[in-house]
Amino acid sequence: MTVEAEDQYDLGESCDTHKDDVKSAETQKRFKAFQRSYLVVYLTVMGADWLQGPYLYKLYTSYGLAFEQIALLFLTGFLSGAFAGTALGSMADSWGRRKVCLLFCITTISALCLRLINMYPILIISHILSGASTALMYSVFESWYVSEHATRGYPVEWRSRTFATSTFLNGFVAIIAGLVANQLVDFWGLGAPYVFAMALLGFAGFMISTTWTENYGETQGNRDVKLVDALKQGCQVLFSNSNILILGAAQTFFECAMYVFVLLYTPAIESAAMARLGYDDGQKLPLGYLFSTLMFAVMCGSLAFQTIDRQASVPNVHGLIALLTKDRLLVLALTIASTAFCCMAYQVSSMITLGMAYHAFEFTTGLYYPSISSLKAEAIPEESRASVMTLLRIPMNVSIAIIFWNVEVISQAMLFALCGVMTFVGAILMVCYYKR
Numbered sequence: 001m002t003v004e005a006e007d008q009y010d011l012g013e014s015c016d017t018h019k020d021d022v023k024s025a026e027t028q029k030r031f032k033a034f035q036r037s038y039l040v041v042y043l044t045v046m047g048a049d050w051l052q053g054p055y056l057y058k059l060y061t062s063y064g065l066a067f068e069q070i071a072l073l074f075l076t077g078f079l080s081g082a083f084a085g086t087a088l089g090s091m092a093d094s095w096g097r098r099k100v101c102l103l104f105c106i107t108t109i110s111a112l113c114l115r116l117i118n119m120y121p122i123l124i125i126s127h128i129l130s131g132a133s134t135a136l137m138y139s140v141f142e143s144w145y146v147s148e149h150a151t152r153g154y155p156v157e158w159r160s161r162t163f164a165t166s167t168f169l170n171g172f173v174a175i176i177a178g179l180v181a182n183q184l185v186d187f188w189g190l191g192a193p194y195v196f197a198m199a200l201l202g203f204a205g206f207m208i209s210t211t212w213t214e215n216y217g218e219t220q221g222n223r224d225v226k227l228v229d230a231l232k233q234g235c236q237v238l239f240s241n242s243n244i245l246i247l248g249a250a251q252t253f254f255e256c257a258m259y260v261f262v263l264l265y266t267p268a269i270e271s272a273a274m275a276r277l278g279y280d281d282g283q284k285l286p287l288g289y290l291f292s293t294l295m296f297a298v299m300c301g302s303l304a305f306q307t308i309d310r311q312a313s314v315p316n317v318h319g320l321i322a323l324l325t326k327d328r329l330l331v332l333a334l335t336i337a338s339t340a341f342c343c344m345a346y347q348v349s350s351m352i353t354l355g356m357a358y359h360a361f362e363f364t365t366g367l368y369y370p371s372i373s374s375l376k377a378e379a380i381p382e383e384s385r386a387s388v389m390t391l392l393r394i395p396m397n398v399s400i401a402i403i404f405w406n407v408e409v410i411s412q413a414m415l416f417a418l419c420g421v422m423t424f425v426g427a428i429l430m431v432c433y434y435k436r
Contacts, residue, residue, distance in 0.1 A: 031154050035162050037211045038145050039169065041101075044204040045137060046170050048108070048197040050177035054291075059190045063118045073127045075401050080131030082397035088132055092386035093217030097144040098208060100136060100386070105205035107133040112194045112201075135397070139389035146377045146385065147215040159377055160309050160326065163370035168302035171295040171366065178291055217383040234387030243379045246434050247372060248392040253426035254334060254368055256399045257341065257419035263404070265294075265358055268344070268412050272351045290355075297359040301366020305329060309370075326374050327434050333367040334427035336360060341420035348413045 060070045092100040111129035114122050149159050184192035238244055269290070308324050324332075340361040347353035380388050407415070 027154070030152075031158060034148070034152060034154075035165070037207075038148075038162065039166060041204050041207050041212070042141055042145075042166055043169055043173050044200050044207070045104075045141070047173045047177050048200040048204070049134075049137065050174045051181050051193045051197040051200070052112070054178055054181045055185055055190055055193055059115075059194075060123075062190055063123075065120070069120065071404060071407075073123055075404055076124055077127040077131035077134070078397045078401040078404070080128045081135040082394045082401070084128065084132035084135075088136060088390075092136075092140045092143065092390075093384055096214045096216055097140050097147065097386060098212050098214045100140045101144060101208050101212070102205055104133050104136040104140065105201045105208070107136075109198050109201050112198050115194055116191050131397075135390055135393055139393065140386050142373060142377075143386040143389060144212070144215060147382055148213065150382065151215060156378075157309075160370055160374040161306065163373040164302050164306040164309060167366055167369045168299050168306070171299035171302065174295045174298075175292050178295075217385065217387075234384050234391050237381060237384045237388050238391055241379060242433060243435055244376075244388065244392075246429055247375055247379060248395070249429050250330060250334065250426040251372055251392055252396040252399060253422040254337065254372075255396050256403065257337065257422050258365065259400050260403060260415055260419050261341075261358075261361060263407065264412055264415060265354075268348060268416075269351060269354050269358075271412070272349050272354055275349050276351055290358075294358060294362045297362035298366040301333075301363040301368075302370060303366070304363075305367050305370045325436065326371050327430060327436060329367055330371040330375065331427050331430045333364040333371060334423045334430065337364040337368075338420045338424035338427060340364070341416050341423060345413045345416035345420060348416065 057070065060073070065073075088100065088103070107129050111126045111133065114126035114129070117123070145162065146159065149162070180196070181193040184196055188195075238248070308329065309326070312324060337360075340357040343353055343357040343360075347357075376389065403415075403418075410418075
């Protein structure tokens with residue numbers, strides 16, 4: 001090859017490299033815009049959900065409801081999520097996931113309107129609606145994103161980055177929502193956070209209808225598909241893939257433990273404070289600050305996942321990072337969670353131990369959500385993604401309902417120990433049976 005030919009070859013190679021760089025930059029720019037359109041909706045929806053939590057129990061006690069009546073409302077919500085939510089979510093693949101996300105917004109707004117009416121039968125209906133919509137929130141939105149990500153041809157590894165980012169920002173949104181809810185109640189009363197949540201859901205619905213495109217499963221929008229057929233197809237997929245079953249078991253064990261933790265963490269640390277410091281009802285612990293630091297721990301967990309995931313995607317990476325695949329990060333999250341719950345059970349009267357264990361568990365939550373979301377995205381086929389994901393929530397909702405039904409006859413230490421056992425079993429199942 002002559003010198004002139006070599007120069008022309010180098011120039012051509014340089015031009016090709018420049019074109020590839022420009023193309024890559026344009027792809028990343030499009031991806032960022034797509035990711036932003038999803039996160040705006042997702043975080044708005046989660047913000048509306050966070051606003052509802054802090055004052056719900058206080059709202060119901062202001063209605064004059066007894067503990068047993070409030071517990072029944074929660075049980076109604078979990079059972080509704082297990083059955084009504086599964087039915088609606090299973091049809092998302094044929095009806096259209098964007099449509100069902102809009103249905104979520106409408107259903108939740110309706111539930112919040114009814115929640116402001118002090119009539120017990122109306123409150124039962126409110127929890128039936130909110131239970132069904134919660135099942136959609138944790139399945140159909142994710143299904144829409146995974147499908148759209150693949151349709152637009154973005155790299156698979158970028159998907160886990162979105163899940164990690166959403167988990168991180170969700171922790172930040174939770175902190176803000178807690179502060180906002182506190183201010184709203186101070187100015188306008190206990191119903192104000194629910195009115196503001198309705199406004200957020202209205203905004204989310206507007207963004208879905210104007211910025212999202214529709215996507216379907218294999219049925220491509222065939223509305224004639226029957227619910228029984230959709231559930232049957234989802235069950236066939238579920239039981240034909242051992243990895244999906246294992247991930248479903250891990251999800252059930254971890255999220256059951258998480259909901260029990262949400263129920264117990266405040267009364268447990270208040271009991272420890274009364275035993276050690278002599279706190280009475282007139283001396284309240286700074287629970288708002290505790291909640292904020294717990295959400296910060298979630299953000300740290302999601303940042304750890306993002307850092308490990310980015311390093312693991314580097315070609316020919318060696319050392320410990322190469323071993324920390326997403327399934328192993330899920331095992332790590334389950335193992336640390338089990339250890340944290342065992343510490344809570346063993347030292348349930350120690351404020352220091354409880355505080356440290358609480359933060360360790362919330363750190364694992366930040367690891368858990370992006371890990372399992374990425375693994376489910378890889379394992380569940382596109383044609384029945386929404387139906388399978390809602391089916392996976394049935395055992396979790398039923399298990400939580402059973403635990404909550406018996407919560408008055410089981411001690412706090414025993415409940416924490418049960419959570420430790422569940423998360424440990426989830427880790428063992430992942431280690432022994434998950435096929436990479």
